[in-house]
Amino acid sequence: MSFIDNLMAGLSLVANFESFLALGLGVTVGVIGGAIPGLSATMAVALTLPFTFSMTPITGILLLLGVYKGGIFGGSIPAILIKTPGTPASSATVLDGYPMAEQGKAGKALGMALWASCTADLISNLSLILFAGWLASFALNFGPPEFFTLILFSLTIIAGVSGDSLLRGALSAMLGLMLATVGLDLVYGTNRFTFENPNMMGGLNFIAVLIGLFAIPEIIGMVWSPKAHDGKTRTLGKNWVTFQEYKKCLKSIVRGSFIGVFLGSIPGIGAAPSAFLSYSEARRKSPNKENFGRGEIEGVAAAEAGNNGVAGATLIPLLALGVPGDVITAIIMGAFMVHGLQPGPMMFILNVDIIYGLFIGLIVSSAFLFLIGSLAIRGFKYVADIPRGVLFPAVLVLCIYGVFAVNNNLFDVGVMFAMGWVGFTMVRYDVPAAPFLIAFILGPLLEDNFRQAMLMSGSSPMILVRGPITWFFWTLTIITVIAIIRAGIKATRNPVMGSDLE
Amino acid sequence: MSSREGQIQLGAGAIVASLLFIFVAIPNFVSTPSNVKNIVLSPLFWPNAIAFFTGLTGLGMVLTALRTPKPDQKAGSDVDDHGKAFIRLLWIALIMIATVFAMPWLGLVWTAMLAFAATALLVRTKHMTIAIVSAVTVPLLLYVFFAHVAGVAIPQGNFVRLP
Numbered sequence: 211m212s213f214i215d216n217l218m219a220g221l222s223l224v225a226n227f228e229s230f231l232a233l234g235l236g237v238t239v240g241v242i243g244g245a246i247p248g249l250s251a252t253m254a255v256a257l258t259l260p261f262t263f264s265m266t267p268i269t270g271i272l273l274l275l276g277v278y279k280g281g282i283f284g285g286s287i288p289a290i291l292i293k294t295p296g297t298p299a300s301s302a303t304v305l306d307g308y309p310m311a312e313q314g315k316a317g318k319a320l321g322m323a324l325w326a327s328c329t330a331d332l333i334s335n336l337s338l339i340l341f342a343g344w345l346a347s348f349a350l351n352f353g354p355p356e357f358f359t360l361i362l363f364s365l366t367i368i369a370g371v372s373g374d375s376l377l378r379g380a381l382s383a384m385l386g387l388m389l390a391t392v393g394l395d396l397v398y399g400t401n402r403f404t405f406e407n408p409n410m411m412g413g414l415n416f417i418a419v420l421i422g423l424f425a426i427p428e429i430i431g432m433v434w435s436p437k438a439h440d441g442k443t444r445t446l447g448k449n450w451v452t453f454q455e456y457k458k459c460l461k462s463i464v465r466g467s468f469i470g471v472f473l474g475s476i477p478g479i480g481a482a483p484s485a486f487l488s489y490s491e492a493r494r495k496s497p498n499k500e501n502f503g504r505g506e507i508e509g510v511a512a513a514e515a516g517n518n519g520v521a522g523a524t525l526i527p528l529l530a531l532g533v534p535g536d537v538i539t540a541i542i543m544g545a546f547m548v549h550g551l552q553p554g555p556m557m558f559i560l561n562v563d564i565i566y567g568l569f570i571g572l573i574v575s576s577a578f579l580f581l582i583g584s585l586a587i588r589g590f591k592y593v594a595d596i597p598r599g600v601l602f603p604a605v606l607v608l609c610i611y612g613v614f615a616v617n618n619n620l621f622d623v624g625v626m627f628a629m630g631w632v633g634f635t636m637v638r639y640d641v642p643a644a645p646f647l648i649a650f651i652l653g654p655l656l657e658d659n660f661r662q663a664m665l666m667s668g669s670s671p672m673i674l675v676r677g678p679i680t681w682f683f684w685t686l687t688i689i690t691v692i693a694i695i696r697a698g699i700k701a702t703r704n705p706v707m708g709s710d711l712e
Numbered sequence: 713m714s715s716r717e718g719q720i721q722l723g724a725g726a727i728v729a730s731l732l733f734i735f736v737a738i739p740n741f742v743s744t745p746s747n748v749k750n751i752v753l754s755p756l757f758w759p760n761a762i763a764f765f766t767g768l769t770g771l772g773m774v775l776t777a778l779r780t781p782k783p784d785q786k787a788g789s790d791v792d793d794h795g796k797a798f799i800r801l802l803w804i805a806l807i808m809i810a811t812v813f814a815m816p817w818l819g820l821v822w823t824a825m826l827a828f829a830a831t832a833l834l835v836r837t838k839h840m841t842i843a844i845v846s847a848v849t850v851p852l853l854l855y856v857f858f859a860h861v862a863g864v865a866i867p868q869g870n871f872v873r874l875p
Contacts (some may be wrong), residue, residue, distance in 0.1 A: 264862035377773045378719075381726055384766040388733070388759065391742075395755035400743040402755060429831070433804045435791045436835040599837025603828040604850050610811065610824055611854045615864045620815050627808040639718050657758050669752045 220566025223268050224574075232269045233571055236276020237578045241586040243277065244284020244296045246596060249605075251281025251297045253425050255541050257605065259417060259548075260612030267549035268564055272571040274545050278538050279331060279521050279575050282481060283583050286323040286514055287590045291316055299481030299517035302489045306502060306509030317587070319510050321451030324583045326463045326514040328576050333467035334474065334522030335572040338529075341475070342558075342565075345530035349555040354662035355673050359683035361656045364533045365649055366687050368478035370694035372642035379645045382636065386646035389414060390653025397661060409621040416544050417616045418625040419650055421609050423643045424537065426630025429609075431637065432602045451507070459511035462492040466512045470519015475526045477535040478644075481517040488516025522572060528553050529565065533652070537644045540651050548616075719777035726770025733763035803834050819869025824851035 223229070236258070243254025258277045262270030285297030290307035303323060310319040352360070369379035392403045393413030404410040456463075466488030473484040492512030493502040502509045524535035525542075532554030534540035546553050551561060558565055613626045636643050667673035674680060738759050748754045791797040807830050814823045825847050832843035855874060858864040868874065 261857070261862070263864075375719075377769055377776060378722070380769045381722065381766065381773065384726075384762055384769060387762045388766065391759050391762070395744075397753065398745050398748070398755055400745060400755050402742045402759065403737070405741065430801065430804055433800045433831075433834055434797050436800075597837060597839045597842065599832055599835045600839055600843045600846050602835065603831035603843065604846060606831055607824045607828050607850050607854065610827070611820070611851075611858055611866075614820060614866075615858050615862060618865055620812065620867070623815065624812045627812065630808075631805075639722050640715070641722065660758075661753060664750075664752050669750050 216562050216566045217570075219563035220568075220570050223563050223567035224272070224570050228266075228269050229272055229567075229571060230574070232265070232273040233276045233575055234578050234582065236273040236278075237280035237575060237582045238276075238586075240277035240280020240282075241284035241287075241582055242280075244281035244300075245287040245586065245590055246601065247288050247292065247294045247296060249296070249428075249601075251278060251285060251299075252537050252541070253428065253605075254281045255538050256421050256424050257608050257612060259420075259541060259545055260615045262545055263548060263615060267546075267551055268567045268571075270549060271542065271545055271564075271568060272575075274542050275568070275572060276575055276578065278542070279518075279579055280582065281538075282518055282521055283324065283327045283514075283579055284586065285517075286327070287320065287587060290319045290323065290510070291590060297481075299485055299520075300513075301482055302485035302513035302516065303510055305489065305513065306504070306506045307513075309503070309505035310507065310510065313505050315505065315507075318451050318455075318507065320587045322455065322459065322507050322510050323514045324580065324587065325451060325456050326459070326466070326511040327518040327583065328580045329460075329463050330467035330470055330515040330518035331521055331579060332573070332576045333464065334471050334519045335569070335576060336522075337471040337475075338522040338525050338572065339569045342526050342530045345526060346555040346558040349531050350559075352555070352679065354659040354666065355676055356679045356683070358656060358659040358663055358674060359680045359687070360531060361533060361652050361659065363683045363687045363690070364477040364527070365645070365652060365656070367476065367690050368648050369645040370690055371478050371480075371483070372644040374640065376691070376694045376698055378639075378641045382641050382643065383645035383649040386649030387653045387656070389419070389646075390650045391657075396654065396658055409619065413654075414625055415613075415616055415619075415622045416547070416651065418613045418622040419629050420541060420544065420647060421613055422626040422629025423633040423636075423647055425605060425609050426626060427633035427637050427643075429602050429606050430630060430634040432598060434634075436599070455507055456511075459508045462488075462496070462508050462512040463515040465491060465495075466515030467519040470516050470521075471523040474520030474523030474535065477527050477533055478648075479520075480524075480536050481520040484520050485513045485516035488519070489513045525568075525572075529557065529568075530555060532557075532655075534648055537647055540648050543651060714782075716777050716780050716782065719773050719780075723770040723773030723775075723777060726773065727767050730763045730767030730770060733766070734760060738763065800834060804831065807831060807834070815867060815869075817869055818871065819873075820867045821851050821855045821874060822869060822872065824854070 239258060240251060240254055243249045244251050255274055255277045258274060262273055281297060282299055285295055285300035286303045287296065289295040289300040289303040290311050293304055293308040295301045295304055307319045307323065310316065365383050369383040370376045372379050392410055394411050395402055469488045469491065470484045473479040489509060489512045492508055493499055496502065496508055498506055524539045527533045527535045528539045528543055532552065534543045543553055551557065609626060610623055613622050614620065616622060633643055663673050675684065738756060742756055742759055744755045751757055807827055811823055811827045828847035828850060829844065832847065837843045855866055859866045
């Protein structure tokens, strides 16, 4: 099929009221979720997932993508108004956003955050459309050994960069891989850690593990230390961003967007490093260098462009290779699987209408983000005032219903609570949860490809280095490990400098 | 607890877990057909490999932590009273356990209402009226969505049944 045919097929899927409603609703939920201190874009996407089960695949996935995009922008609102980033990705926005709010220019800072976010989002979506298809057609040449090395590389980089230490990330990934072995063996169908319990024969439910790891620890954390947010909410002021100011910052916004696209397309890096890199580049190149950190509008623009530039790009490895780039795309991958779809190169052949439908929906989501974001800035006061003592019990109830609804199974609710305690312990010990979840999802795929490769070669390990693609991924894996170990050694030798850089 | 102590505990825990997996859990809870000749294709291979690398990671953590100099002062805590915080943790654990066991008996909606109210009480919310109203309305609204829109068979329990 030609590009136009694909586009038309996609349009026929999304050109209806439900899809646009899902997208608009998703962005609204995301902005609110991201804006509530204590919730996050990740939790908002995870809690929305069970509501998509009764929808068509495209509507459900558009809803989740809307939540994702709204959540990333929503995090900037409390970052600017109460100096509390709603999501980790908005940490760089605090640097200049809050000083602007202190000067009575909160409205201007939020306006610039919104304009920069929408521009970056659009650039990121266009990059996804441009690169995902190309990468998928290349990935059609992959066999089991290539997929094995690709997944191994992805897990290595995710384990390495998700937390402060490669070893803690690696431990998290190992635990995720071990949990993924629960259930019947993929080849022989024999029991592995099922304890004769029929509920465990299909493996642990992904959504129970996900919500347990990312929502329940927040509730337990709230019980451990029940404090309200301390920040004082600033008023918006009367200054609003002008087109002239947007034009002045456009160079930083475009640069930040491309930094976001580049870092977002590498599994594991995420939005926060991208926002900081974009911010530091903008400061390095700006004639007002000394004003950064004291309320420079270009700083807000660069940080927001950096974190929103990631949003579309993280879908590149997911759609083209079937490898989630971060936790949110892992949840979206779960949504694909719940609806009987397997992201990866074959999806560009078998479900090309859904792919193009998503592309169209993503472009439209940038416009929704602009409209809903403008309203959300004015309505933040009401969101910030939601009492945490009521919010978190509500989240608990939402988790119980959501997890039960997946399989109509009470056992899954128990799994969710158990995983919640695992997640809370991981938080207390500074062990990142992202490698755990992504390893849990990719574990069966990694093992399956490994065993298929071994079957193909008569158990000769040489098949894992059979050609340039496997060499490429092995080289990247080795380079990643060396780079992370070197960075770790440097940080240990010079902890003061390390903390400064953070 | 300093980061160094935490890393030593984690590393030691990983080594113990690895040994338990290799010598207890995998031999007892992973079954393999007797005709599998190639170890690489056996259902035992993957769990053993992961357990081995978990132990190796744990060893790396302990060695790295031992090489790090001891901190001069203890890290600050995020709670004022550890005893009370642990008691609250115990209560939330009990709420979770009670929720799982009460659901088949009381039904999901009523259990969720009680879990909501108990959690709100536990965190000593200052907005008790809102909490009580929400404890009733949130589970009911979710019931309406999941039972009547999404078509999920929500457990009703042995007492009051909802339409």
